[in-house]
Amino acid sequence: MSGLEPSSTAGVCGVVSLAVLLGRLHGSLWRRRLLSGTALAAATVLAGWWFGLEGITVAVLAASVVNALVALGLGPGNVFDDGATPHRPVSQPSTRQTHVLGPRTVSWAVGLTATLLSPVVAVTAGSAFVATAPFSQEWAFALGAHLIVPMWVVLGCLVPLAGSGRRAIAWIAGPTLFFVVLARWGST
Amino acid sequence: MKPGPRAFAIEWSVHTWVGLVTSLVGFVFFAAGTVAIFRDELEVWLEPALMRASEDLAAPSLEQAERAVEAAGLRAGARRLVYRWSPATRFVQVTRSDATGAARTVAIDPLSGAWFDRSTHLADDLVELHFFGHLPGGPELSGLFAVALLVVTLSGFVIHLKDLVAQWWRFRSTERLRLVASDAHKVLGVFGAPFAVAMAWSGVLLTVAALLGGAVGLLALRGDARRLDALAGLRREPVDATQRPGTEAPLDARLAVAQQAAQRIEPPRLVIVEHPGDAASRTRCLFPGSRASDDVWVEVNSATTALNSVERGPKTAFAVSTRLAFDVHFARYGGLAGKWLSAALGLAGCVVILTGTLIWLERRRRTRDRRSHQLARLTAGVAVGFPLGLACSLLACRLLPPGGTSQGFSAFLAGWFVGALVVVVLGVRRPSGGVLLATGIVFAMLPGLDFVQGVAPWRVDPASRAAAFTLTAVWLICAWASLVSGKRLSWAAKLSDTIAATGKH
Numbered sequence: 001m002s003g004l005e006p007s008s009t010a011g012v013c014g015v016v017s018l019a020v021l022l023g024r025l026h027g028s029l030w031r032r033r034l035l036s037g038t039a040l041a042a043a044t045v046l047a048g049w050w051f052g053l054e055g056i057t058v059a060v061l062a063a064s065v066v067n068a069l070v071a072l073g074l075g076p077g078n079v080f081d082d083g084a085t086p087h088r089p090v091s092q093p094s095t096r097q098t099h100v101l102g103p104r105t106v107s108w109a110v111g112l113t114a115t116l117l118s119p120v121v122a123v124t125a126g127s128a129f130v131a132t133a134p135f136s137q138e139w140a141f142a143l144g145a146h147l148i149v150p151m152w153v154v155l156g157c158l159v160p161l162a163g164s165g166r167r168a169i170a171w172i173a174g175p176t177l178f179f180v181v182l183a184r185w186g187s188t
Numbered sequence: 189m190k191p192g193p194r195a196f197a198i199e200w201s202v203h204t205w206v207g208l209v210t211s212l213v214g215f216v217f218f219a220a221g222t223v224a225i226f227r228d229e230l231e232v233w234l235e236p237a238l239m240r241a242s243e244d245l246a247a248p249s250l251e252q253a254e255r256a257v258e259a260a261g262l263r264a265g266a267r268r269l270v271y272r273w274s275p276a277t278r279f280v281q282v283t284r285s286d287a288t289g290a291a292r293t294v295a296i297d298p299l300s301g302a303w304f305d306r307s308t309h310l311a312d313d314l315v316e317l318h319f320f321g322h323l324p325g326g327p328e329l330s331g332l333f334a335v336a337l338l339v340v341t342l343s344g345f346v347i348h349l350k351d352l353v354a355q356w357w358r359f360r361s362t363e364r365l366r367l368v369a370s371d372a373h374k375v376l377g378v379f380g381a382p383f384a385v386a387m388a389w390s391g392v393l394l395t396v397a398a399l400l401g402g403a404v405g406l407l408a409l410r411g412d413a414r415r416l417d418a419l420a421g422l423r424r425e426p427v428d429a430t431q432r433p434g435t436e437a438p439l440d441a442r443l444a445v446a447q448q449a450a451q452r453i454e455p456p457r458l459v460i461v462e463h464p465g466d467a468a469s470r471t472r473c474l475f476p477g478s479r480a481s482d483d484v485w486v487e488v489n490s491a492t493t494a495l496n497s498v499e500r501g502p503k504t505a506f507a508v509s510t511r512l513a514f515d516v517h518f519a520r521y522g523g524l525a526g527k528w529l530s531a532a533l534g535l536a537g538c539v540v541i542l543t544g545t546l547i548w549l550e551r552r553r554r555t556r557d558r559r560s561h562q563l564a565r566l567t568a569g570v571a572v573g574f575p576l577g578l579a580c581s582l583l584a585c586r587l588l589p590p591g592g593t594s595q596g597f598s599a600f601l602a603g604w605f606v607g608a609l610v611v612v613v614l615g616v617r618r619p620s621g622g623v624l625l626a627t628g629i630v631f632a633m634l635p636g637l638d639f640v641q642g643v644a645p646w647r648v649d650p651a652s653r654a655a656a657f658t659l660t661a662v663w664l665i666c667a668w669a670s671l672v673s674g675k676r677l678s679w680a681a682k683l684s685d686t687i688a689a690t691g692k693h
Contacts, residue, residue: 013525013529054521054522057516057521057522057526058521058522058525058526058529060382060383061383061522061526061529061530061533062525062529064379064380064382064383064529064533065379065529065532065533065536067379068375068376068379068380068536111205119335123400123403123404123407124407126400126404127403127404127406127407127408128407128408130404130408130409131407131408137419138419138504138505138506139505141404141408141419141420141504141505141506142419142504142505142506142509144404144408145397145400145401145404145506146509148400148404149335149338149389149392149393149400152335153335153338153339153342154342156202156206156335156336156338156339156342157199157202157339157342157343157346160198160199160201160202161194161195161198180407183407183408184407186408187407187408187409187410
C-alpha cells in the first residue's frame with residue numbers, strides 16, 4: 001500500500017532525474033558537482049515537502065539509479081572526461097594495497113572476538129541506554145533498541161583495530177561490564 | 189579525513205574477508221529480494237485462472253465467498269481462516285490453518301463463487317528464500333548476514349573515503365577487466381549504498397528484533413515480559429476455543445461493522461477469523477493506510493457482530509519504527525515506480541557483490557592457487573544458475589500438470605543446481621555463456637506462453653492487467669539481459685583465460 005500515486009511517483013522521479021542530468025551536463029567538473037548537488041538537494045527537499053518521508057525515499061532511490069546509470073555511461077553526458085583522473089598510474093598497486101596483500105592483517109583471535117563479542121557490547125549498551133535515559137521509557141526503549149545495530153556494525157569495524165586477541169577482548173570486556181552494571185543499576 | 193596505513197590495511201582486510209565470506213549469501217539476498225518485490229504480481233501470474241476475465245456481470249459478493257469456503261470444506265477443524273484481497277486480482281484467497289499449523293489456500297471468485305485450490309506457492313517460497321525461511325533459525329541467520337553486509341558497507345566507505353570524490357563518477361570501460369570491475373564496484377557501491385544500508389538495516393530489524401528486544405528486556409527490564417511487550421507494541425492475547433459450537437453472523441455483516449468502526453469506505457485488505465464455528469470466534473480486520481499511523485485493526489465478535497476493539501496505528505515508537513522498516517524493506521513506498529527503482533538497485537547490489545569477488549580473484553592472479561579457481565567457478569555458477577532456476581520454475585508452474593504446491597520451488601532449486609553444476613564442472617567461460625543463453629531463451633518464451641494460454645496482458649481481467657503488463661516487461665528485460673550477457677561474456681571469458689593460464693603454470 002502506498003500513499004504516493006503512480007503519477008506523483010513518476011513526477012518525483014522525473015524531477016530528480018532532470019536535476020541530476022542537468023547538473024551533470026553543465027560546464028566544468030566542479031560546477032557540475034555544485035549544480036547537480038544543489039539541484040538534487042532542492043529536488044529532494046521539494047519531494048519531502050510534497051510527499052513527506054515517502055517522497056524523500058523515492059527521490060533518493062531515483063537519484064541513486066539515475067546517477068549510477070550516468071556514471072556507467074548509460075545516460076546522456078560524457079562521464080569519462082569529467083576531470084576525475086586517477087592520482088597515480090592505475091596499473092601500479094599503491095603502497096597501502098601492497099601492504100594489504102602482504103601478511104594477514106587481522107588474526108583469527110581478533111576476527112572471532114569481533115564476530116562473537118561485538119553484539120554483546122552493543123546489546124548491553126542498548127540496555128544501559130534504555131535503563132538510564134532521562135526521558136520516557138517508550139522513547140528510551142525505541143532509541144535503545146535501535147542503537148544496537150549501528151553499534152554492532154561500528155564495533156565490527158573497530159575491534160579488528162585492536163591488533164591482538166587479548167587486547168580485543170580487553171576492549172570488549174571493559175565496556176561490557178560497565179554497561180551491564182549501568183543497566184542493572186538503572187533498571188527498576 | 190583518511191585512516192592511517194595500519195587502520196587502512198585492517199579495514200581493507202575486514203572489507204575483503206567479510207565480503208568474500210558473505211558474498212554468495214549476499215547475492216541470494218539481493219537476487220531473491222529483487223524477485224520478492226514483485227511478489228503480488230508473480231503470485232497472480234503463476235495461476236492463469238486468477239487473471240482470466242469473467243463473463244459474469246454479477247456484483248462481487250462475500251456471501252458467494254462464504255458458500256465457497258463451506259463447499260471447499262475449509263471450516264471443519266480450522267484453527268484460523270485468513271481472507272486476503274490482493275491488489276493484482278479480483279479473487280479472494282482464503283488460507284485455512286489447523287492446530288498443527290498445516291495450511292491450505294483456496295482462491296474464490298467473488299463474482300461466480302467458483303473456487304480452486306492454489307496449485308503453487310512459488311511466489312511465497314521465493315520470498316522465503318530471501319530470508320532463509322525454509323531453514324530452522326533461517327531468519328535469524330539472515331539477520332546476522334545482514335549485519336555482516338552493513339560491516340562490509342561501512343568498512344568499504346572507510347577505505348574509499350580518501351578517494352571517494354574522484355572514484356565516485358569514474359568508470360573506465362575500455363581498461364582491463366580488473367579496473368572495469370573495480371570501477372563498477374565503486375560506482376554502483378556508492379550510489380547503491382543508501383539502498384543497501386536501508387535494506388540491510390530494516391532486514392536486521394525484521395529478523396532479529398525479537399532476539400535483541402528480549403536481551404534488552406532481560407537486562408534493562410529485569411525480564412518483565414509484559415512490560416517488554418507493552419514497550420514493543422506487541423499484543424499477545426491468545427484466543428482459546430471453548431470447544432462449544434457457535435453461530436456466526438454473515439461475513440458481510442461483520443465487515444460492515446468493522447468498516448463503520450474504522451471509518452473506511454474500502455473493504456479491508458485482510459480478515460482473520462479465529463476459531464471459526466466456535467462460540468469464542470472473533471473476526472479481526474486490517475484496513476491498511478499509507479502511513480503506519482493510518483493502519484486500523486478492528487476486532488468483531490463473530491457471533492453477535494459486537495465491536496471488541498479498534499486499534500489505530502502502532503501504539504509505541506518502537507512499533508512505528510518497525511512498521512517503517514517493513515515498508516522500506518518490502519518497497520511499499522512509491523507505487524510501481526518505487527518497485528522498479530528498488531529492483532534496479534537490488535540488481536546493482538548483485539553486481540557489486542560479484543565484481544567484489546572478481547576484483548579479489550584478479551588480485552590473486554599471481555598466486556595461482558587452486559582455491560581461487562574453485563571460488564571463481566562457484567561464484568559464476570551460483571550467479572548464472574539463479575536466473576536459470578527462476579526461468580525453469582516459472583515455465584514448470586505454467587506448463588506442468590499440478591504436482592503439489594512445492595513443485596515450482598523444486599524446479600527452481602533443480603534449475604539453479606544444474607546451472608551451477610554445469611559451470612563448476614565444465615568451467616566458467618563457455619558454460620556460463622551457454623547457461624545464460626538458455627536462460628534468455630526460456631525468459632523470452634514466457635510472454636508467448638501468456639498469449640498461447642489466453643492470458644495475454646490486454647485480455648486479462650482489468651484488476652490483473654497492470655500486474656500482467658509489469659511481468660511481461662520484467663520477462664522481456666530478463667531475456668534481453670541474459671541473451672546479451674550470455675553472448676558477450678567478456679568478464680567471464682577473461683576470468684576463464686586467467687584460470688587457464690594459472691593451470692598451465
